[in-house]
Amino acid sequence: MSLLTITDLTLRIAGRTLLDNASLSVDPGRKVGLVGRNGAGKSTLLAAIAGDIAPDGGSITLSNRASMGRVKQETPSGEQSLIDTVLEGHLERASLLHEAENTTDPTRLADVHERLLAIDAHSAPARAAAILSGLGFDNDAQQRPVSSFSGGWRMRVALATALFLNPDLLLLDEPTNHLDIEATIWLEGWLKNFSGAAIIVSHDRSLLDNVVDSIAHLDKGKLSLTPGGYEEFVRIRTEQALQQNRAAERLAAQRAHMQSFVDRFRAKATKARQAQARLKALERLPQIESVIEDVPTRFSFPEPAPLPPPMLTMNKVSVGYDGRAVLKNLSLRLDLDDRIALLGQNGRGKSTFAKLLAGRLAPMSGTMEHSPKLRIGYFAQHQSDELVLTETPIDHMARAMPEATPVAVRGQLARFGLDAARAESRVGDLSGGEKARLLLALATRDAPHLLLLDEPTNHLDLDARDALIRALSEFEGAVVLISHDSHLVESVADRLWLVEDGTISPFEGDMDAYRAWLIERARRANAEANPRAEGETGAKKDARRDRAETRRAQAPLRKEARAAEHLLTQLGEERAKLEARLADPALYEKGDTAEITRINTRLAALTAQESAAEERWLAAEAELEAANSD
Incomplete structure (x- = not known):
């Protein structure tokens, strides 16, 4: 029996039809990746499943007594500690504990305790702490008030609360957007072991390939289910498109041949009967349209001018804020052909290092040397807050390129898929992905030698992420990348630098080796917490x-x-x-x-x-x- 059944669902937003008689069935324990282009209606569908939006037609049915969990849109706040916030997110447990302390009815008290046992309430604090730890909160952080954390970290608390509920059906909308690569790897492992069903909207290919067992594709208002992860979905979809196009070509040839016969012999009395028969056969031929793919997303970076090595060197550089060093004694070198990804938990100094390279932070000590002709392009997701919502992308680019012609301004925007219509739209009306494209266009307007990308894919759909990978592979300059997207890191970087313990050092190995290193580090940490176990051999x-x-x-x-x-x-x-x-x-x-x-x-x-x-x-x-x- 299905856990969730969607039947002939129709959803409209602001007069636009997003789903049109769409159907989908999700069995217990199944992990479904929900994919589709930006604006297709994925988040709207999750909202409808959660009951936040009423369908315009059709039905959404969750099996009796099944529980559902999702990350709340509003981030938690207040002076309550992180661990207590997560624990109180389990409303049934909180209610039962309150009732156990206050009820005087012995029969009801027995029922309450039996239910607390059934939901494993006694182990709840340990489970909540383990989830928070996996998402990057150490023991000290778990005791701090929620109000002491930034919005991105509060979103992790909201995610932790949804995971802690351990529901029958889990709805996740871009769960990795506020995570670093370490927390993303942990989340993948948690979801693999999760016994419930899940519908996951994500543009993270690694998550979709490593966790889900089927892909639901939302396209042109319909939902289609394909077994396997995202890579298998792409293979099957490509093969289906090829087969459909071949069938359409064969049918078109057959139709043309029959029409030719009719045109030639319709007027001849001796052939009139055959011509009439061919006309009827022509009418009975099925209609098979060729698959017309959406215009593929293309990105391209301007080619930088040659630059002699070394491009940039650091000698015992320290950098930080308000007199406190975050990174110390950095002695590093960058050359034009470098492709480097920075690894390490959030808060360790990756973004600080990017700001140092970009010139947004000055060294506190040590020396930095680089060619006077060096041009640097810097992309950071927080820069979207600096965009003027009432202006257009053309306004922004013209201001950033004061000497460029209108054609050159539009050309730079077109490099990142911002066509005439979007280039002339108000920034406030653009999607998150379109704003990210604008920021990429602004960051690369001067044909930089060094491109600094700090979480560039947070709002890009899967096609745009692939376009970014292709463009970076063709880029002639150096790249320093910070990203939670393992697929992007593996596709772009040929060197990994680990930001840890206030310094940066090369990490020998690939992303698989890094995952293994993280697991081993966690094992050592557990062993240190229990020295007796460590001493046994x-x-x-x-x-x-x-x-x-x-x-x-x-x-x-x-x-x-x-x-x-x-x-x-x-x-x-x-x-x-x-x-x-x-x-x-x-x-x-x-x-x-x-x-x-x-x-x-x-x-x-x-x-x-x-x-x-x-x-x-x-x-x-x-x-x-x-x-x-x-």
């Missing part, structure tokens, strides 16, 4: 690992035994209270026969519940004993 370590595996295998049995034992305790406490009530002479003096009957009925029910709980406990203990005796 050889047979002791193997034995400990075997015991750990045994404990993991037996965990469901132990959990079942604890739950049954806890329930027996709760039922016993309720029984004692009811029996004490029955033994109270005042009950009989009042002559309240209805109350006496209710108590006796509940005692009979308790006997059955206790018997069932005891059977559960005995069965679990027997299996544990048998397993431990093997």
Whole structure:
């Protein structure tokens, strides 16, 4: 049975039809990547599934008692700590805990505790802390108030809350946009192990290839489902388009041949019957249109002038803010053919280094030398806040290129797909992806030798990301890249630099090696938190690992035994209270026969519940004993 069923769905926004009788079915546990061009309606569809938007036609049905989680649009705020914010995001748990502290009804109290056991409430703080840690918050940060973090970090808290709910259906809209590459890699692993279903809108190819098991393509108002990740989707779609075009070509040739016969012999009496038959056959031929692909996205960077090496050198440079160094003793060199990606968690200094290279920050100490002819192009996502919303891209580019002709101004915008209509639109009316294109056009207007890209793909769709990769592969200058997009890093960079512990050093290896390094670092951190485990070696370590595996295998049995034992305790406490009530002479003096009957009925029910709980406990203990005796 499907978890989510979308049937003949129609959605309209501001008079524009985004979905037109579209249908989709999502089974329990399935991970679906929702893709489509910017503006196709992906986020609107998620909003409709969540119940924020009423359909204009058709239906959206979630199976009975299924839970749904999504990242809220408004970021959390206030003085509450991160860990408490995530914990209170689980409304049922918070409500049950409050009720457990305040209810005086023993029957209800037993039900509450049984439900708390069912949702694994006792382990909630540890699970919430693990999720926050994976998203980049250490133990100290988890205790700080939400208000002390910037908007991007608060979005991580909102994401952590959605993951913590562990719902039957998880809706994620560009979940990696505010993550660094380390948190993105962690999120991929979490989603792989997530037992529920998920619909994920993302332009991150690595996420779509490594996590989802099918791709839902939203195109021209319809939804089509293709098995596999994004790479498989592209392969199947390309093959289908080729087959459809071949069929259309064959049909067109057949139609032309038949029409030729009709035209030649329609007027001849001897051929009139055959011509009439051909006309009827021509009418019965199916209509197969050739697949006309959207105009492919193209980016191109101006070619920089030659520059003798070295392009830029640093000698023991330190840089930071307000007298505090973020990066120290940097002795590095950049040349025109360098393609470098910066790795490291957010807050370690990657963007600070980019600002240093761009001249936005001056060295606190040390020396930087570069050719006087060096031109640098700097793209940072926060620059979109500096755009004037009431002006057009042409206004911005003309101001940035005061000596350029109108043709040259439009030509620079066209390099990044901003055609005449979009170039003349108000910036406030542009999509996030179109603003990113404008920022790329502005950053490269002087044909830079060095291109600094700080998260350039956050608002670019998959086609635009591929266009950026192609353009960078043809670019003749140097590139320093900061990105959470593993596919972009692997496609562009040939050198990796790690920003860690206040310095920058080469990382030997590729992105797979970096993922392995992150896993090993996490393992070492866990070992340091438990020194006794670190000191064990050889047979002791193997034995400990075997015991750990045994404990993991037996965990469901132990959990079942604890739950049954806890329930027996709760039922016993309720029984004692009811029996004490029955033994109270005042009950009989009042002559309240209805109350006496209710108590006796509940005692009979308790006997059955206790018997069932005891059977559960005995069965679990027997299996544990048998397993431990093997």
